[in-house]
Amino acid sequence: xxxxxxxxxxxxxxxxxxxxxxxxxxxxxxxxxxxxxxxxxxxxxxxxxxxxxxxxxxxxxxxxxxxxxxxxxxxxxxxxxxxxxxxxxxxxxxxxxxxxxxxxxxxxxxxxxxxxxxxxxxxxxxxxxxxxxxxxxxxxxxxxxxxxxxxxxxxxxxxxxxxxxxxxxxxxxxxxxxxxxxxxxxxxxxxxxxxxxxxxxxxxxxxxxxxxxxxxxxxxxxxxxxxxxxxxxxxxxxxxxxxxxxxxxxxxxxxxxxxxxxxxxxxxxxxxxxxxxxxxxxxxxxxxxxxxxxxxxxxxxxxxxxxxxxxxxxxxxxxxxxxxxxxxxxxxxxxxxxxxxxxxxxxxxxxxxxxxxxxxxxxxxxxxxxxxxxxxxxxxxxxxxxxxxxxxxxxxxxxxxxxxxxxxxxxxxxxxxxxxxxxxxxxxxxxxxxxxxxxxxxxxxxxxxxxxxxxxxxxxxxxxxxxxxxxxxxxxxxxxxxxxxxxxxxxxxxxxxxxxxxxxxxxxxxxxxxxxxxxxxxxxxxxxxxxxxxxxxxxxxxxxxxxxxxxxxxxxxxxxxxxxxxxxxxxxxxxxxxxxxxxxxxxxxxxxxxxxxxxxxxxxxxxxxxxxxxxxxxxxxxxxxxxxxxxxxxxxxxxxxxxxxxxxxxxxxxxxxxxxxxxxxxxxxxxxxxxxxxxxxxxxxxxxxxxxxxxxxxxxxxxxxxxxxxxxxxxxxxx
Amino acid sequence: xxxxxxxxxxxxxxxxxxxxxxxxxxxxxxxxxxxxxxxxxxxxxxxxxxxxxxxxxxxxxxxxxxxxxxxxxxxxxxxxxxxxxxxxxxxxxxxxxxxxxxxxxxxxxxxxxxxxxxxxxxxxxxxxxxxxxxxxxxxxxxxxxxxxxxxxxxxxxxxxxxxxxxxxxxxxxxxxxxxxxxxxxxxxx
Numbered sequence: 091x092x093x094x095x096x097x098x099x100x101x102x103x104x105x106x107x108x109x110x111x112x113x114x115x116x117x118x119x120x121x122x123x124x125x126x127x128x129x130x131x132x133x134x135x136x137x138x139x140x141x142x143x144x145x146x147x148x149x150x151x152x153x154x155x156x157x158x159x160x161x162x163x164x165x166x167x168x169x170x171x172x173x174x175x176x177x178x179x180x181x182x183x184x185x186x187x188x189x190x191x192x193x194x195x196x197x198x199x200x201x202x203x204x205x206x207x208x209x210x211x212x213x214x215x216x217x218x219x220x221x222x223x224x225x226x227x228x229x230x231x232x233x234x235x236x237x238x239x240x241x242x243x244x245x246x247x248x249x250x251x252x253x254x255x256x257x258x259x260x261x262x263x264x265x266x267x268x269x270x271x272x273x274x275x276x277x278x279x280x281x282x283x284x285x286x287x288x289x290x291x292x293x294x295x296x297x298x299x300x301x302x303x304x305x306x307x308x309x310x311x312x313x314x315x316x317x318x319x320x321x322x323x324x325x326x327x328x329x330x331x332x333x334x335x336x337x338x339x340x341x342x343x344x345x346x347x348x349x350x351x352x353x354x355x356x357x358x359x360x361x362x363x364x365x366x367x368x369x370x371x372x373x374x375x376x377x378x379x380x381x382x383x384x385x386x387x388x389x390x391x392x393x394x395x396x397x398x399x400x401x402x403x404x405x406x407x408x409x410x411x412x413x414x415x416x417x418x419x420x421x422x423x424x425x426x427x428x429x430x431x432x433x434x435x436x437x438x439x440x441x442x443x444x445x446x447x448x449x450x451x452x453x454x455x456x457x458x459x460x461x462x463x464x465x466x467x468x469x470x471x472x473x474x475x476x477x478x479x480x481x482x483x484x485x486x487x488x489x490x491x492x493x494x495x496x497x498x499x500x501x502x503x504x505x506x507x508x509x510x511x512x513x514x515x516x517x518x519x520x521x522x523x524x525x526x527x528x529x530x531x532x533x534x535x536x537x538x539x540x541x542x543x544x545x546x547x548x549x550x551x552x553x554x555x556x557x558x559x560x561x562x563x564x565x566x567x568x569x570x571x572x573x574x575x576x577x578x579x580x581x582x583x584x585x586x587x588x589x590x591x592x593x594x595x596x597x598x599x600x601x602x603x604x605x606x607x608x609x610x611x612x613x614x615x616x617x618x619x620x621x622x623x624x625x626x627x628x629x630x631x632x633x634x635x636x637x638x639x640x641x642x643x644x645x646x647x648x649x650x651x652x653x654x655x656x657x658x659x660x661x662x663x664x665x666x667x668x669x670x671x672x673x674x675x676x677x678x679x680x681x682x683x684x685x686x687x688x689x690x691x692x693x694x695x696x697x698x699x700x701x702x703x704x705x706x707x708x709x710x711x712x713x714x715x716x717x718x719x720x721x722x723x724x725x726x727x728x729x730x731x732x733x734x735x736x737x738x739x740x741x742x743x744x745x746x747x748x749x750x751x752x753x754x755x756x757x758x759x760x761x762x763x764x765x766x767x768x769x770x771x772x773x774x775x776x777x778x779x780x781x782x783x784x785x786x787x788x789x790x791x792x793x794x795x796x797x798x799x800x801x802x803x804x805x806x807x808x809x
Numbered sequence: 810x811x812x813x814x815x816x817x818x819x820x821x822x823x824x825x826x827x828x829x830x831x832x833x834x835x836x837x838x839x840x841x842x843x844x845x846x847x848x849x850x851x852x853x854x855x856x857x858x859x860x861x862x863x864x865x866x867x868x869x870x871x872x873x874x875x876x877x878x879x880x881x882x883x884x885x886x887x888x889x890x891x892x893x894x895x896x897x898x899x900x901x902x903x904x905x906x907x908x909x910x911x912x913x914x915x916x917x918x919x920x921x922x923x924x925x926x927x928x929x930x931x932x933x934x935x936x937x938x939x940x941x942x943x944x945x946x947x948x949x950x951x952x953x954x955x956x957x958x959x960x961x962x963x964x965x966x967x968x969x970x971x972x973x974x975x976x977x978x979x980x981x982x983x984x985x986x987x988x989x990x991x992x993x994x995x996x997x998x
Contacts, residue, residue, distance in 0.1 A: 104933065155939045291941045313853070315856075710832070
């Protein structure tokens with residue numbers, strides 16, 4: 091079945107069904123980091139998108155799709171698509187021409203730059219974009235606009251994993267292993283990941299491991315579907331992962347289940363960790379985490395005794411003010427037991443956004459240049475300047491991270507260009523974000539639908555949906571994939587990369603943005619990444635097609651990429667050793683109080699993606715889950731006299747909302763949970779805490795202190 | 810031997826991709842013929858898909874006054890023929906699993922027909938094709954019934970009447986977990 095790297099995946103040997111008058115376009119889903127392969131059914135003559143057909147031979151998913159994946163194509167012909175540029179006139183967004191819209195943008199940018207300097211223009215972009223677009227955004231900010239202030243919504247998603255991996259092993263690829271390795275693990279520790287709902291297409295691998303006899307440990311405050319079938323469910327109090335992981339390390343060290351040879355030869359820092367975790371006894375950890383001591387002991391032994399095993403985690407671990415500490419503490423589980431560098435052993439973070447991996451590699455992070463280079467590194471700056479054909483001094487330094495950038499709107503930043511993101515739904519404390527956006531002198535949004543954020547813009551530019559664009563993304567494994575688009579641009583919509591290049595031309599910087607296709611952008615990206623940590627130089631479109639995706643690093647044209655990292659047990663530091671780092675449990679930024687006695691945690695449901703700008707418009711997905719709800723344990727519900735289906739008012743120090751109660755035993759008694767995919771009065775991010783991890787600058791979405799009470803008024807229902 | 814649907818309850822994550830996928834089959838008019846049930850709402854998140862069970866002796870077909878429901882050579886029970894169906898709902902009342910639905914506007918019965926356009930070509934039905942967790946699989950019938958790695962059920966007792974189905978259910982291993990039958994006090998605080 092194709093290239094040897096794909097043999098152990100879950101692909102299937104069936105033919106896709108073809109129909110008269112139609113053609114199948116082989117592409118990938120626009121949603122989460124699994125980047126499942128799919129065929130889009132297109133009417134040959136009119137290019138109308140008709141439906142979806144499984145792509146059985148794509149290794150990652152073998153034709154399988156979650157409900158979002160099946161329904162994704164329905165965006166293409168959706169009646170709410172933006173088909174013309176819009177300009178705000180007399181307070182209302184009205185149709186305009188491209189020329190009028192672009193000239194207005196250019197004159198505003200020039201005026202603001204003249205008055206306030208180049209850094210007064212900010213870009214807030216997304217990680218669901220192709221690698222080509224992410225690369226282009228970073229270059230456009232630095233060379234097109236000359237601003238240091240670009241950051242992206244991946245800051246809310248993957249940044250703690252990125253920082254944690256870098257500080258522990260010196261490289262940030264979301265998974266050390268190809269996904270096919272999961273089936274070979276003897277134990278899987280899944281922490282802070284509602285895998286079944288957020289990454290359903292990982293389940294054939296997890297259930298596959300279970301079929302082979304693997305034990306499954308799930309760390310989650312809720313008894314999710316994954317936890318329901320786990321061998322041990324550690325029902326952790328939100329925000330206490332560092333303590334729990336230290337407790338597991340305590341058990342493993344106490345029972346001498348560590349790999350002394352590996353620690354001695356390939357790591358530093360073990361003695362400090364050993365000293366620190368002495369006090370994290372099961373009883374002490376139980377007090378902090380709420381998990382029974384015997385379960386901590388069992389889980390520590392289960393992980394330690396297994397020959398091969400993987401620690402896998404997601405936002406439940408990362409979206410905290412101590413998220414980077416937690417990531418490295420979980421990585422420690424693999425390092426002290428030597429579970430790394432071979433089949434079925436390693437660690438991974440489940441990528442939330444479609445291109446969460448590639449989106450953070452090629453320079454749209456404010457502190458990075460392409461290839462995962464630091465923007466403060468003189469050699470990196472010099473190299474990228476040579477690729478771009480500019481003087482090194484023209485590349486600005488690091489600017490503000492995502493939430494800091496939003497806080498600076500109307501102050502240092504007077505104009506914002508927003509692409510592929512909806513921060514007024516996805517940011518913490520969004521009442522403030524709305525105020526920041528409204529205080530801008532000028533606000534441009536590029537989107538395919540009029541999102542809650544785009545509604546506030548002065549100019550809205552209509553872009554294409556994913557099936558209308560070519561390019562690449564990098565999936566949860568670090569596999570670069572090829573997206574193939576349909577050759578059409580409905581109405582007057584234009585592809586994002588063409589919009590950016592046109593804007594650069596009109597700003598007088600066109601000579602740096604002469605591209606005729608995404609492949610040309612990719613070829614420049616390859617060169618820009620050459621020699622960097624995320625080295626794509628050896629990856630070509632041709633190779634991507636031939637191999638069904640190529641894993642980075644792929645430094646030469648002869649190379650076929652590296653599906654599994656660290657097989658030589660050399661880590662990406664000068665001494666080649668991984669760093670075992672010791673962190674104390676600090677707890678959440680905000681503690682419960684007499685006034686706000688309950689912990690609120692937020693997350694996803696399987697039917698919606700990020701801010702819901704795309705999935706809330708797809709009827710079948712909306713019907714499955716039309717509104718947010720609050721999960722409450724029956725005992726907590728009784729205390730507050732709340733019945734199933736009744737309206738509940740939830741309040742934090744930052745805001746409140748009314749939402750329907752879902753009484754369920756799957757959740758801890760001391761917390762509530764609300765999904766975050768809705769905007770305006772239905773947005774739980776009215777309440778969440780904008781406290782940031784000092785390293786990754788990720789907000790603490792997973793814990794804040796709230797109170798609940800039975801609501802008296804009728805809530806606002808989704809329209 | 811022929812292939813049949815195999816449903817492994819333990820793997821279902823309740824995502825309803827099978828429902829959305831069913832709408833994608835040609836001839837289904839974007840109307841899903843699949844159902845997903847919550848096994849014990851409020852207690853657990855356990856769910857199970859419920860397709861047509863494709864009975865060996867289908868009560869729906871036997872009760873049809875106009876003989877609109879045919880059975881293929883490989884034993885799949887099809888939706889009622891458009892030309893013959895009178896929308897009387899006899900099939901709905903007769904089915905012990907409550908599967909056939911009637912579109913009241915079109916006066917037409919509709920139910921899972923095992924994506925006959927696909928399965929007749931050896932390709933799995935849409936529900937089994939898209940199911941992200943392999944809860945629904947299209948597998949060899951005899952192998953499943955004789956050599957399944959876990960306990961299966963394909964015979965059902967309805968008040969003394971035994972009904973055999975081609976759809977085979979893989980039963981949860983309740984010795985290792987309380988899947989779907991959870992009666993505890995929930996997670997600890």
